[in-house]
Amino acid sequence: MTDEQIVQFIVHRAQISGQPQQLHNPKLVIYCHHTSSLYLGIKYEDCTDPFLVRFINGSSRGLFKVKPQDAAFEIWRQQLYRANGFGFTLDYILSELPPCVKHFVSYAIIEALKTKGMGFDLFNLSFISDLELVRPEESYEEAVIETDLADFSFDSPAELTEVPSL
Numbered sequence: 001m002t003d004e005q006i007v008q009f010i011v012h013r014a015q016i017s018g019q020p021q022q023l024h025n026p027k028l029v030i031y032c033h034h035t036s037s038l039y040l041g042i043k044y045e046d047c048t049d050p051f052l053v054r055f056i057n058g059s060s061r062g063l064f065k066v067k068p069q070d071a072a073f074e075i076w077r078q079q080l081y082r083a084n085g086f087g088f089t090l091d092y093i094l095s096e097l098p099p100c101v102k103h104f105v106s107y108a109i110i111e112a113l114k115t116k117g118m119g120f121d122l123f124n125l126s127f128i129s130d131l132e133l134v135r136p137e138e139s140y141e142e143a144v145i146e147t148d149l150a151d152f153s154f155d156s157p158a159e160l161t162e163v164p165s166l
């Protein structure tokens with residue numbers, strides 16, 4: 001899957017997961033809240049604070065921390081802190097992110113999807129229940145098929161005025 005397909009997949013899943021909670025229009029974000037750490041999250045237009053993406057593996061949970069080991073990342077991160085302080089939400093816009101960030105996020109999601117028993121959910125202190133993104137038993141292949149089908153649904157519908165003869 002490409003970086004763009006991964007973003008579409010995660011946002012699509014967040015849209016589905018947010019509907020029962022009356023959460024709409026999710027977007028992928030990078031979130032920093034009074035620490036020097038950056039986290040991957042989903043921001044719904046109906047909610048003030050973003051939901052943080054968490055890895056699930058059995059009973060273990062871990063927030064998705066954006067931390068590529070790259071000098072370009074450190075420079076970019078310091079620029080973010082100078083511009084925004086230590087409390088901000090940054091829209092995850094592929095064209096505006098350094099390649100090391102895009103590749104780190106994409107690689108981590110693909111590796112998690114390929115790892116048996118690994119899933120994702122969304123965590124927010126304001127909500128009683130967590131929102132499921134990817135069930136631990138789902139596979140990378142299932143995610144790719146879903147993404148391919150979603151891409152197909154964005155194609156322009158073809159109009160058939162007559163049935164072609166064979």
